[in-house]
Amino acid sequence: AQSVTQPDIHITVSEGASLELRCNYSYGATPYLFWYVQSPGQGLQLLLKYFSGDTLVQGIKGFEAEFKRSQSSFNLRKPSVHWSDAAEYFCAVGARRDDKIIFGKGTRLHILP
Amino acid sequence: ETGVTQSPTHLIKTRGQQVTLRCSSQSGHNTVSWYQQALGQGPQFIFQYYREEENGRGNFPPRFSGLQFPNYSSELNVNALELDDSALYLCAFLTSGLNEQFFGPGTRLTVL
Numbered sequence: 001a002q003s004v005t006q007p008d009i010h011i012t013v014s015e016g017a018s019l020e021l022r023c024n025y026s027y028g029a030t031p032y033l034f035w036y037v038q039s040p041g042q043g044l045q046l047l048l049k050y051f052s053g054d055t056l057v058q059g060i061k062g063f064e065a066e067f068k069r070s071q072s073s074f075n076l077r078k079p080s081v082h083w084s085d086a087a088e089y090f091c092a093v094g095a096r097r098d099d100k101i102i103f104g105k106g107t108r109l110h111i112l113p
Numbered sequence: 114e115t116g117v118t119q120s121p122t123h124l125i126k127t128r129g130q131q132v133t134l135r136c137s138s139q140s141g142h143n144t145v146s147w148y149q150q151a152l153g154q155g156p157q158f159i160f161q162y163y164r165e166e167e168n169g170r171g172n173f174p175p176r177f178s179g180l181q182f183p184n185y186s187s188e189l190n191v192n193a194l195e196l197d198d199s200a201l202y203l204c205a206f207l208t209s210g211l212n213e214q215f216f217g218p219g220t221r222l223t224v225l
């Protein structure tokens with residue numbers, strides 16, 4: 001069965017510091033992988049997605065993620081965070097491009113001034 | 114701005130009641146999915162509609178039902194509401210060209 005694990009419930013970083021949010025997935029075949037961001041009271045916004053090809057994908061707002069098949073991971077990174085990045089981040093996996101998406105439980109990012 | 118709208122924004126119901134949530138898109142995307150997001154959790158897939166037919170369902174009981182209309186807007190109906198149904202309900206339209214799901218802002222349902 002598909003599943004997504006985000007081991008960090010909360011992460012706090014200082015503004016300007018680098019960020020890495022961890023995501024591990026369980027799926028038999030090559031998964032379709034996503035990172036979404038959710039600000040308070042808002043819906044989900046897609047940051048980036050991986051379907052195939054280059055394992056390092058670039059997204060919006062300066063985010064990137066790297067697919068590592070050997071580690072079943074799809075970690076999200078940003079070299080320098082801004083206060084506006086404070087939000088909830090969800091990693092997700094799908095079996096096909098138009099399939100249901102299985103979400104992790106999320107990581108809440110806090111930014112220190 | 115995703116162009117996906119949901120109504121109402123907030124809703125309070127009591128146990129045993131029925132509720133209808135609505136979702137629409139500015140663009141004519143023919144695939145819509147519904148998700149339930151309980152507090153502190155990630156969204157969970159309820160079901161998907163494609164061209165007015167249910168096209169996949171998650172682990173939700175039959176009292177969760179849906180409709181998709183010819184204009185591709187959609188409804189989620191929940192009968193016999195339970196306290197655990199309190200959650201944010203999200204809909205998402207799939208763009209076939211971009212292979213991306215655009216989510217609406219959600220409807221916050223509280224069951225008392």
